[in-house]
Amino acid sequence: MSATLPPTPSHKGRGLFCSPSPCGRGPGGGVCAAALALFLALAPAAHAVSNPSEMLPDPKQEARAEAIGHQLRCLVCQNESVEDSEADLARDFRKIIRSRVLTGDSNEEIIAWMTARYGDFIRLRPPFNALTAALWGAPVIALLVGGVAVVLARRRRTPAPAPLSDEERRRLADLLGS
Amino acid sequence: MTDRTLNRRLVLLAPLGIAAAGGIGFWAMLDRMRDGTFDPRGVPSMLVGKQLPEFSLPGQPPSAGFSRADVLAAGRPVLINFFASWCVPCVVEAPLLMKLREQDTPIWGIAYKDKPDATAAFLKRNGDPYARVARDEPGRVAIDFGVYGVPESYLVDRTGIVRWRWAGPLSEDIVAQQLDPLLRKFA
Known part of the structure; x- marks a missing residue:
């Protein structure tokens, strides 16, 4: 089947894999992982949940959500936790964690929900x-x-x-x- | 005495053997990294071998959206492709998807975290290989799929079981070595 396709350079690996906004603080929009190193060098990492609108009003619940987020890997940045990352996907994860904390899910239930979708890879402490x-x-x-x-x-x-x-x-x- | 020299030889050879085994393992890993079948930063899919998650997404006009039931109703394997206009590898992948479409592979697109106008412009500029295009602007359905970037492609068989996932742009090698055999198998 591939014989019918004219040869073009094949693109291998994930060097070009994209995320809507990269780790660390930087302008939003489409920036590829390839530019990540540069971004990290230029933009000092800040604590992600510095945005108060993201936080839960109840400090106890917020502390629980942060504890869960610190155990999960940002899949874009990979060596940052969901709680520390500025990546779009990590922000989505933080929102999901907080909404599940509000509905009364246990820490184990929330982490199980994440591993059901992303596997043990998402856990910073492997089981x-x-x-x-x-x-x-x-x-x-x-x-x-x-x-x-x-x-x-x-x-x-x-x-x-x-x-x-x-x-x-x-x-x-x-x-x-x- | 011969027992001792044997022991000594063993002590000298054992680390050498361990080093050789390590070297061979490392070489195999590098080889698989070079041909793209192993990515140390890759996140393995939890969905392969499982049923497609329940979802229903709005369409990118003029296409109507689609749901899990629609994928099942297709009656043949469908390649679900997450893409975005802001994604450079998606541009790289576009010509290959067009070729797949010409070969009558049903590709259903999901525009991930993208504005409708931007998606429309992207499809106009790079070609539209999709039989149907849905929109996942919040990116919430993508999380149920286990998407962690774009492009990502999922092959779903006619019973709704996900048979294969490729994260990153598809290449001709990947299509020939992995996708084509599966398309034949589940046709």
């Missing part, structure tokens, strides 16, 4: 499962390996030499030329 077992198990494995190494090193250490016998003491005195 323990078969895929992440090596990740979470690495400290324990490192500790075990270290412990074994210490035990082996101790076992290999040569025992302290026995004290000199009287005969040896005499030879030593002779040699030292007393």
